[in-house]
Amino acid sequence: MVIENENKEIEQLIRDLAGKLLEEKQVDVIIGYTEGTVPLSSSPIVIDKAEDVDKLIWNNLCYINLAKYLVPRIPTLMNEEGQKLKVGIVSKGCVGRALIHLSVEHQLDLESIKIIGIPCNGIINRKKIEDEIGEREIFDISVSGDNIIVKGRDFEKVFPFNEYMNELCKVCQVKSPPFLEDICVGECLENPVIEDDFSDIAEFDSKTTEEKWEYIKSLLETCTRCYACREACPMCYCNLCFVDQNQPVWFGKTTGYSDIFVFHLVRAMHMAGRCVGCGACSSACPMGIDLNLINRSLEKIAKERFNFTTGIDPRSLPPMMAYDIEDKEEFMMEED
Amino acid sequence: MEYKILKKDQIIKLYNDLTKDYNFFAPIKEKRNIVFRKITNPEEIVLDYLNSKVPPKEILFPEKDILFEYKINDNEIELEEPKNLNEQNIIFGIRPCDAHSFVLLVNFFSQGDFKDEIIINRRKNTILIGIGCNTPKSTCFCTSVEGNPFQKDYMDVFLVDLQNEYLVEGISDKGKDLIKKLSWLADAKEMDIEKAQELKKQAEESITTKLDLKDIDKILDPNFDHPIWKEVSETCIGCGTCSFLCPTCTCFDVIDENVPNKNRGRRIRIWDTCQSCLYTLHTSGHNPRNSCIQRVRNRILHKFCYYPENYGMLGCVGCGRCVQLCPVNNDLRTIIEKIKKIEPKREEKVSA
Incomplete structure (x- = not known):
């Protein structure tokens, strides 16, 4: 099926499931x-009425990881009496993965949510498109x-979708959330x-340490430290981030080279x-910094060393x- | 007023003439972003940009500004002030909205009991050679905030892109003197001036975002506790994109960096943002603005209520950067529209 039709089907799936969950007061x-x-x-x-389900959409620009809205740093959704609301969350694969991992880290009670699983078909690499268009305004995509x-x-x-999606989406193997009994629908x-x-x-990976370092230096130098990457990341939920610690100040706060690198x-x-x-960090960055290679390298380390x-x-x-x-611990001692 | 013509290939000559006496800042493409930099190669200048990613406020008010360096010798403290404060700068190719923002920045840093000499001096020593926006973006709304895509009042010299050349107009005395020095500039013809007027008209008409901001401070003032703040902050993730890339945001933090065991260090001013969880955090641990609701409200009130009350003008120049770049698309224009729809409180209706 072509992407355009897939999108329509995913959107319909979201609306049907959301409408049902709201109507049945699940x-x-x-x-x-x-x-x-x-x-x-x-x-x-955030919608709370079944008649609003048509506001819900799916296109290939839904880059924010919605799990972010359920982690403690942002107050949990409450009703007027201060009671926790039961939340249905539209979940592409990486949203589902984030929710599961947050529950592993005891940040989220999966029982209190409904995962609305959708078969994500990839997110458009906004920065790559903007690079191609240059200094001209995009009116419509x-x-x-x-x-x-x-x-x-x-x-x-015209850009072929399979080339212009996020690099992370190109290699994604978890397009829908992993199934959990009684929690997942869709x-x-x-x-x-x-x-x-x-x-x-x-x-x-085949680059030398020096080459990697040059790449990372060049990648990060435009960072303004607005922390959009951190705030868009579902895993960044610390009440006080290490760079925000000020008693004592552990890390430099400027946009000087060393301070930027230490943060990232x-x-x-x-x-x-x-x-x-999920790539939300890269999509959110206003300066166009793509953290994909760093994130994939981390994933690789976790997979190769711990099969995780x-x-x-x-x-x-x-x-x-x-x-x-x-x-394994040899990497702590000997490797580059 | 005398108008001149600068041919596009004469920018290099202009740069060479001016760079002897001035630090020459201009928009260039750095990585994927248009930013203002002190340039050394005039061929890098990009003048037909839409809007720079980081506003040129970073020239007056850098992300990282060393206020002074210090050394401690026995009981003596030796302070070293920044050296380059009296250097003369030119900002070439600044857009009207960003030049407008300089007025707001200077207001903030010069009024009240404490004057920020560093920023005031930088502004005094900076000449603005601005350029009109022939093609404003769909997110631009300068005409709603006392601005205009061809507003030249805040410039020293104003350029209009006539396709093959620029129409040059001296605005301030400084700007007029500068043009006199550039004696090689050709005189403009009547048709050039007419063409510039036509472009101005087209640019104004192409601005589609119209916000009615009249008396918005009077709507905001009594609605500090309105449920709208919860609504418009619901999806905010609390990053600093909107404020860091805002040409009028002025919040800063001051930090000391000590070189361990060397008895020396420096005091640095860095950008801060009211969207940060540290902003207004008290030593006691209490934070009067401890949620996104209060922080989003603060940003809107500051620009559209407090700034007008304190300085008699809006605190926004309509550049649209926050609209364009918010990672969760919490569109300022939508927020304003919602605010405009707030029903006046009943008792006020009676009194009116």
Whole structure:
């Protein structure tokens, strides 16, 4: 099926399931996506009435990981009496993975949510499209057949969807959330098995340490430290982030080279075995920094050393939460 | 007023002439973003940009500004002030909205009991050679906030892109003197000026976002506790994109960096944002703005209520960066529309 038709089916699936959950009072609210007000965007939305389900949409610009709205840093959705609301959450694969991992980290009670599983067909790489268009304003972006059509004042350009989706989406093997009894509705994956050869980062991996360092330096130098990456990340839920600590100040707060690297690299350390590969950080970055290679490298380390893929099984302990005498440790001592 | 013509291939000459006496800042493409940099190669200048990613406020008010360096010798403290404060700058190719924002920045940093000499001096030593926006973006709304895509009042010299060349107009005395020095500039013809007027008209007409901001402070003032704030902050994730890339946001933090065991260090001003969880956090641990609701409200009230009350003008220049770049598309224009729909409180209706 072409992407355009898949989108229509996914959208219908979302509306049908959301309407049913609200009508049957299985949930109080639904968190989903709605049409953005500017091209290349979408907006998260919370609805609480079945008649509003037509506001829910699916297109290939629904890049925010909605699990972000259920983690503690942002207050839990409550009703006027202060009681927790039962939430239905529109979940592409990476949203489902984030929810599962958050429950593993005891940040979320899966029993209090309904996962509305959808078969995600990929997110458009907004930055790549913007790079191609250059200093011209995009008025409209749509998917027609298997192509992305971008229109502006005096131009119309066609991009093949499979080339212009996020790099993470190209290698994603968990397009729908892993299935959980009594929690999931819609399309989910039963016991997903992840086989990943990480060939997409093979070239990066083959670089020398110096070359990697040059890449990372050049990648991060435009960072303004607005923390959009952190705030869009469902795994960044600390009440006080390490860079915000000010008694004592542990890390420099400026946009000088070393301070930027320390922020991003320490954040990366915290993401090992936790990143679900949703790409929300890169999509959110206003400066166009794409953290894809860093995140995939983390995923690779967790997979190769601990045979762990984040957010697949709510019963398996992630490597950073478990200790095994057989755990590999040579990388701490000898490797680059 | 005398108008001149600058041919597009003469920008290099212009740069060469001015760079002797001035730090020459201009828009260039750095990585994937248009930003203002002190340039060394005039061929890098991009003048037909839509809107720079980071506003040129970073020249007056850098993300990282060293206020002074210090050394401690025995009991003496030796302070070293920043050296480059008296350097003369030119910002070439600044857009009207960003030039407008400089007025707001200077208001903030110069009024009241404490004057920020560093920023005030930088502004005094900076000449703006601006350029009109022939093709404003659909997210631009300068005409709703006392601005205009061809507003030249805040410039020293104003350029209009006539396709093959630029029409040059000296606005301030400084700007007029500068043009006199560039004696090689050709005189403009009547038809050039007419063409510029036509472009101005077209640009104004092409602005589709119209916000009615008249008396918005009077709507906001009594509605501090209105449920609308919960509604418009519901999807905010609390990042600083809107404020860091806003040309009028002025919040900053001041930090000291000490070199361990060397008895020296420096004091640095960095950007801060009212969207951060640290903003207004008290030493006691209490934070009067501890949720997104209060922080989003603060940003809107600051621009559309407090700023007008304090300075008699709106705190927004309509550049549309926050509209364009918010990761969750929490569109300022939508927020304004919702605010405009707030029903006046009943008792006020009676009194009116």
